[in-house]
Amino acid sequence: MPATHADFRKGALLTGLALLVLALASVAPAAAASECGITVNVQPSVVNYPSPSLPAGNQAAFGETIDVNYSLAFVNKTITVLYYSGGNWQPSENIVGNTVGYTRTYLPLHVGQAVFGSNSVRVVSGACDSSASFTIVSDPAANYWVVAAYAVVWAAISLFLFAGLRLGKKWFPVVAAATYLAIAPFTGQRYDVYFLISSGVRMLQHVNPFNPGVPPAYPGTYKWAFPPLYVPYGALSFLTYQGITHSSLPAVGALTPPSWYTSMFDVWEAFVPSSLPILVLLLKLPMVVSVLVAGLLLSRMTAAGSTSPLWLANPLVILVGAVWGTLDPITAALAIGAVYMFQKNRYYPAYLLASMGAAVKIWPVLLIPLFLAITLRREGLSALKPLAAILPAALLCLGIYSVSGGLGSDIYTLLYARAIPTFGNSFTVSGLTWQQFLSFWNAPALPIFLVVGIPAYLAVIVWVYCRREVDIVKWTIVSELIFFLTYNYVNPQYFLWVLPFLILQGRKVTTAMFTALPLLSVFFAYNIYYFVSPAVLPDYSSLGSSIADQLKVAFFNQTPWLSLLVLGVLPTFAYALTLLSELKPGVSITLPSLRRSLSEDEKGLVPQAVEGRHS
Secondary structure (H helix, E strand, O other): OOOOHHHHHHHHHHHHHHHHHHHHHHHHHHHHHHOOOEEEEEEOOEEEEOOOOOOOOOOOOEEEEEEEEEOHHHOOOEEEEEEEEOOEEEEEEEEEOOOOOEEEEEEEEOOOOOOOEEEEEEEEEOOEEEEEEEEEEEOOHHHHHHHHHHHHHHHHHHHHHHHHHHHHHHHHHHHHHHHHHHHHHHEOOHHHHHHHHHHHHHHHOOOOOOOOOOOOOOOHHHOOOOOOOHHHHHHHHHHHHHHHHOOOOOOHHHHOOHHHHOOHHHHHHHOOOOOHHHHHHHHHHHHHHHHHHHHHHHHHOOOOOOHHHHHHOOHHHHHHHHHHOOOHHHHHHHHHHHHHHHHOOOHHHHHHHHHHHHOOOOHHHHHHHHHHHHHHHHHHHHHHHHHHHHHHHHHHHHHHHHHHOOHHHHHHHHHHHHHOOEEOOEEOOEEOOOOHHHHHOOOOOOOHHHHHHHHHHHHHHHHHHHOOOOOHHHHHHHHHHHHHHHOOEEOHHHHHOOHHHHHHOOOHHHHHHHHHHHHHHHHHHOOHHHHEOOOOOOOHHHOHHHHHHHHHHHHHHOOHHHHHHHHHHHHHHHHHHHHHHHOOOOOEOOOHHHHHOOOHHHHOOOOOEOOOOOO
16 A cells, blocks of 8 residues: 555654664763763873884883872772773773772873874773873974973073182172072972972961871871971961962862872972962072072181082082972081081080071981080080080970970871881882882881991991091081981982082082982983973973973883982992091091181191092
């Protein structure tokens, strides 16, 4: 029977309904996927890869940051990260949902998964999934730009050193002060600057910065585990910053971004206002002033007075004193001041400065027993009287801990963290130390500093007392080298402890060596753009030249022989060689001005100086 017009309309209607059902069936899962509780973001969105081809094989070259947000329905559930390669979704890793609802992970890019053009990433848990994409483009010019960046830095340092040698000790400190103050606001080691900021802010929030408490007000990894003297200054800096910018005090939780749970070194992202350079300048003022004061003291402690440019224009001093954002320049200046006063027989100020240095960062405490060993032999029990000068620093620290609300627990945190430094409650190794080999071999935690370092230092004290030694500069260096050889943390900034005393000895080659070693480790271990303020460069990995520099870091981390050579072999050889040189029998390296500062009785106790000796 031929179809009627009504039958045709009925068939068309049924066909339309069927197509609508099929369309809804195909769209419904995608809609559900976008609203099921998981979202993924990737950064950088554009990878400017500094090569016309991706690396061969499965060699990881650069990590794409994967931020996964999810609802609390996924707590303790497995979430799989996948990448699209070869026409299929390939698994990258599995993560487990946490109570924060956020996980940051990294997708290593290599030829097995990455292609020039669009690349896709997907996260899946059960029937829920979410995807994102990023683009890789070839940018060979990036290699030239990163080389140019380093060339500009070194050219500026060379020009700075040349200016110092030409201008001399009278005018160069003025130029140096202006230069340091210009660099300081716009630079910083992003992770360490966070601690400078958070310490004072937490005190203003009435939260203990030395112990997060139970339940923790913030992750315990981010407690201030140094002596407490800088923390009130950090609070004062933030109050000043508020007065200048009219900024509000961050909430307690605002200093803990979600990324801390899985990527703790990105905690600096918690506080990046556009006015951050103002706050960073305020926080770094003590470091800059300390570098300048140390230069002045070094000039006064040498006969020619020419060491100030050699100190102020030293690239490591510039890095640590103006760029990094760490406490070591402060303790270096206080330690130099303590030795200066001790050499002038002004023992009360010497003990006071050494103890104030120890209240900032613990290492200047090494000077106090050395001072006592030298004076006890000569003056008897009367040498104990100047020890009273350490009381102000001790009482000040106790007062700060008491105000913070945890005197006993705060002191325990300090002593435990400094005796054997740990990270995340586990034994770790960091910096330029032979103990990198222990970490590489997964050796058990060995308290070498406690069982070897402290007894060796006590043996030095006994030796100084029994042999009537008076060369405080020499024995300060010896004590620091014992520390370097036995401690499991010897970070690049620690070299600022020993540099000024090597300069006082006139040991130019050793000074150059103790400058080059930490700079070499920083070169390999850091991306140069990491030190640019996030207020200036929020995403330092967005630049092609930054990715080029990050490839250098990846190569260093993936090449054990190179990392062990730079961090373990070379510095340990330098420590041992310098220590043997300092301990060489019958040799004392003391500059004329230091010898003239001694009394006539003391001069009789000083072996013939080898003046101006170079290592």
